[in-house]
Amino acid sequence: MNTSGDRPIFQQIADAIEDAILSGAFGEETQVPSITEFSVTYKINPATALKGINLLVDAGIVYKKRGLGMFVATGAAEKLRNRRRDEFFDAYVKTLTEEAKRLGITFETLAEMLKRGYDND
Numbered sequence: 001m002n003t004s005g006d007r008p009i010f011q012q013i014a015d016a017i018e019d020a021i022l023s024g025a026f027g028e029e030t031q032v033p034s035i036t037e038f039s040v041t042y043k044i045n046p047a048t049a050l051k052g053i054n055l056l057v058d059a060g061i062v063y064k065k066r067g068l069g070m071f072v073a074t075g076a077a078e079k080l081r082n083r084r085r086d087e088f089f090d091a092y093v094k095t096l097t098e099e100a101k102r103l104g105i106t107f108e109t110l111a112e113m114l115k116r117g118y119d120n121d
Contacts, residue, residue: 013052032070
């Protein structure tokens with residue numbers, strides 16, 4: 001959690017929970033940390049933690065069980081993967097291909113560059 005960064009803290013909380021869901025740390029129908037846990041752990045206002053959780057509730061990623069807490073919704077990981085793939089395409093692939101076209105880079109050359117990038121982990 002980067003409290004002095006550009007991204008709002010509530011968004012960082014939502015992103016952290018999403019990452020945990022995608023990594024399998026929070027499986028479907030498992031409980032996520034409470035608003036109190038987030039506020040104590042990161043020394044933030046509970047309203048800020050609630051705002052981050054509510055982003056996920058509104059997106060259908062987590063849901064509230066009255067008196068028990070927040071739980072990961074069935075299908076949440078797949079929903080997140082699909083949304084993030086779309087965002088990845090819009091933010092990176094479109095920009096990449098547009099620049100490649102401006103530079104006269106062929107699809108084949110671009111594919112070779114991508115393979116080289118994958119191989120250089």
